[in-house]
Amino acid sequence: xxxxxxxxxxxxxxxxxxxxxxxxxxxxxxxxxxxxxxxxxxxxxxxxxxxxxxxxxxxxxxxxxxxxxxxxxxxxxxxxxxxxxxxxxxxxxxxxxxxxxxxxxxxxxxxxxxxxxxxx
Amino acid sequence: xxxxxxxxxxxxxxxxxxxxxxxxxxxxxxxxxxxxxxxxxxxxxxxxxxxxxxxxxxxxxxxxxxxxxxxxxxxxxxxxxxxxxxxxxxxxxxxxxxxxxxxxxxxxxxxxxxxxxxxxxxxxxxxxxxxxxxxxx
Numbered sequence: 014x015x016x017x018x019x020x021x022x023x024x025x026x027x028x029x030x031x032x033x034x035x036x037x038x039x040x041x042x043x044x045x046x047x048x049x050x051x052x053x054x055x056x057x058x059x060x061x062x063x064x065x066x067x068x069x070x071x072x073x074x075x076x077x078x079x080x081x082x083x084x085x086x087x088x089x090x091x092x093x094x095x096x097x098x099x100x101x102x103x104x105x106x107x108x109x110x111x112x113x114x115x116x117x118x119x120x121x122x123x124x125x126x127x128x129x130x131x132x133x
Numbered sequence: 134x135x136x137x138x139x140x141x142x143x144x145x146x147x148x149x150x151x152x153x154x155x156x157x158x159x160x161x162x163x164x165x166x167x168x169x170x171x172x173x174x175x176x177x178x179x180x181x182x183x184x185x186x187x188x189x190x191x192x193x194x195x196x197x198x199x200x201x202x203x204x205x206x207x208x209x210x211x212x213x214x215x216x217x218x219x220x221x222x223x224x225x226x227x228x229x230x231x232x233x234x235x236x237x238x239x240x241x242x243x244x245x246x247x248x249x250x251x252x253x254x255x256x257x258x259x260x261x262x263x264x265x266x267x268x269x270x
Contacts, residue, residue: 072251079244087187087241088248094184095248098255101172101180105262108172115168119158126154130147 061103069096169265178212181259185209188256191249192224195231214263221260228253 072092079088189202205224208216232249235241241249 072248075244075248079242079248082242082244083239084235084241084245088245090187091245091248091252094180094187094252095255097180098184098252098259101176102255102259102262104176105169105172108168109265111168122156123154123158126150129150 061107065096065100065103068099072096173214173263173265174212177259177262178209181209181217181256184252184256184259187249187252188224188228191229191231191235191253192227193231194234195227195229197224197227197231218260218264221257225253225257 072095076088076092079085082088185206189206192202193199201220201223205217205220208220229250232241232246232253235249236243236246
């Protein structure tokens with residue numbers, strides 16, 4: 014949500030609406046908080062997708078080395094389960110991280126607002 | 134400077150700050166911060182459903198009692214994470230023993246046993262994730 018920040022000109026004239034990167038210190042702090050959080054999350058999501066892909070490749074490679082072993086069909090099912098569990102656990106880790114980040118962002122917003130109010 | 138101070142004390146700015154703070158609190162209340170709970174419900178539990186039959190078969194080979202297995206299966210169906218976490222260690226031991234027994238009988242090869250043992254390890258990790266740790270600050 015982008016809230017337009019209203020200020021009065023130094024001469025006490027008309028109210029001007031600002032909605033760009035260079036705004037009040039509070040606005041800049043808020044944008045910095047969001048930017049850092051999003052950058053960190055993007056890196057984390059990409060890393061987790063690579064992790065699942067790599068795991069799937071490793072398990073597939075393992076299967077290719079045991080073709081013809083007794084019970085090979087059971088290994089195929091087991092490896093399917095392994096990749097599925099790994100992918101789903103990564104999804105849970107990502108979701109837990111989102112919950113933590115959401116709490117941190119909201120905490121940051123409250124701190125920024127409280128600091129701004131304290132200066133008034 | 135006096136005009137800047139007056140601008141800073143303007144009701145408009147105070148109002149905006151209060152709106153932002155109130156929005157933050159409302160956002161927390163409305164979303165409930167439960168993406169992790171949804172992921173467990175919609176993703177993790179179904180994957181445990183899928184993997185359980187294979188783990189159960191290995192646990193049966195390892196001598197796990199049928200009543201124990203049925204109780205564990207019922208806990209999975211009920212999505213009872215605490216009951217699953219409580220019963221799992223016994224199942225895990227039986228499944229690991231069962232895989233060893235299958236190698237001894239020549240039913241499976243060493244590579245197949247590695248796949249099955251990996252499944253037990255993954256299942257173990259999934260069970261541990263069912264109960265969420267409180268978010269760290």
